[in-house]
Amino acid sequence: MSDHALIIVDLQNDYFPGGRWPLVGIEKAAANAGRVLAQFRETGTPVIHIRHEFETSDAPFFAPGSIGAQINERVLPENGEPVVLKHHPNAFRDTELKALLDGQGIRKLTILGAMSHVCIDATVRAAVDLGYDVTVVQDAIATRDLEFNGTDVPAKQVHAAYMAALSFAYATVVSTDESLER
Template identity: 35%
Template sequence: MKRALVVIDVQESFRQRPTWRAVSNPGIAGQVNRLVSWARDQGDLVVWVLHSEPGSGTVFDPESGHVRLMDGLTPEKDEPVLTKTSRNAFTTTNLQQILTMRGIRDLVVCGIQTEQCCETTTRLAADLGFDVTFVTDATATFPIPHRDAPQDRTVEEILADPRTLQVAEIIARTEYALAGRFASITGTAALVG
């Protein structure tokens, strides 16, 4: 086993937010399951990561009951399920230790959000010496409101604002930032065949 699939934050918390209506990839759980099946068939390790914000009172607070994998995603008993409190999957977990102890040097990254936890994990992994493959179509993100926009707007208002960074722009920016520097960029079909 020299490779691991790292599934980041594909959790029910995101489906509880109003912005889920504007998600770039509403079928992400299906894409992730394709990658998981492929990784298992290859004999690769699958590592599941959840994001948690204890005491926040949000959908990311474990007390909400939403800090769990999306329905349809099921880890096998020997697959680590880690809970992080940082934007990347390394800083507040033992992910690096798990990978190092198993001699894993190649990572395949997928999950939510494309430009946040997935990109940040990818950048840190590359800095730690891992070879990373970023599976863009097995990630998901949401429109990003302008920094000066009011906080209490509806999803429709966010989408209508010309200053909002739309999902296609976010995904393209992430690919540009990562490609050739931090990761190889691919799609699910190209990877799994």
Template identity: 40%
Template sequence: MTVSRTLRDIAGLGYTPSRIANSALILIDCQNTYREGIMQLDGVEPALVECQGLLKRYRDAGRPVIHIQHDAGAGSPYDVNDRIGAIADVVAPKAGEPVVVKNYPSSFEKTNLDDLLKGLGVEDLTIAGFMTHVCVNSTARAAFNHGYRATVVGNATATRSLPNPCGGVVSAKELHEASLVALNDMFAVVVPSAEKIAD
């Protein structure tokens, strides 16, 4: 098998991850819907523990934290006015931490996230949350397109197994890893765990 060079290599973008001291933490869709019911993800609880650890480190350092919450309307698995759509208690926002409510996979699409980040003077982002192949992926790509330097923490994200349109099933592990590899080709630095994010 021939392994190609990444586009990051070719473009000279490098693989230096964000540091807490000069970045903002973006926690994407850490909602109860991913912990139970039809949207429950493989590995969601360990990923939330990793998100919790990142959140504590950013708070302790006095660095910006922005929570993203997906809203798909009343009665949906993403009903923000119901417990199922609420942000999980282990990473619940504190007073003063902005919550950006979105209606699209990208956290930048028709939201004030870009304005918030520009107001903070932040260009480096640490991204964690759910799901790896949808909103994490879409947000990291949009961050790149908006001129930000994004780092995605691999084990602070998770996804679910899906039917393969070519036949069979793509496991959550396979989909998760492929999504991270795709991001790491160009759009973001991907680190396996939060311990790779220096203070």
């Protein structure tokens, strides 16, 4: 049994074109996520899907029971792969994720998905704080343009800043190709 798992965070329909909260670069990130997912499945390494739903129907995206809150077809769960439902950015908060990982003896995580600056950041930091060894697949993650205090921050810069911060003290940050070579 492997002590490694792939965690796919929030690759849900609302983040894709036509959704309520489309991300910059989501198509490329999803294609890369699909490549990593295929390798994990091929090697029989555990895969865990994280799905976010807000708790009220007036949410800006991921409304309960909506098509937008469903996992995108590019990374749909197969063969009993668990899906962890969360209501907060941190996939460990008020979920069974830690118990699921610990129950399988998993100590190493590869994390990808969306968004760089919220759920990926929160989940990676929590995982490291809980003692997991984390790898982040940076080009299998998407985000969006932001604004702060009158300054527009392009998604590319948002993503780069968060990957730089995570690689500094929290995780090994790699490309899809580097992940596939490991």
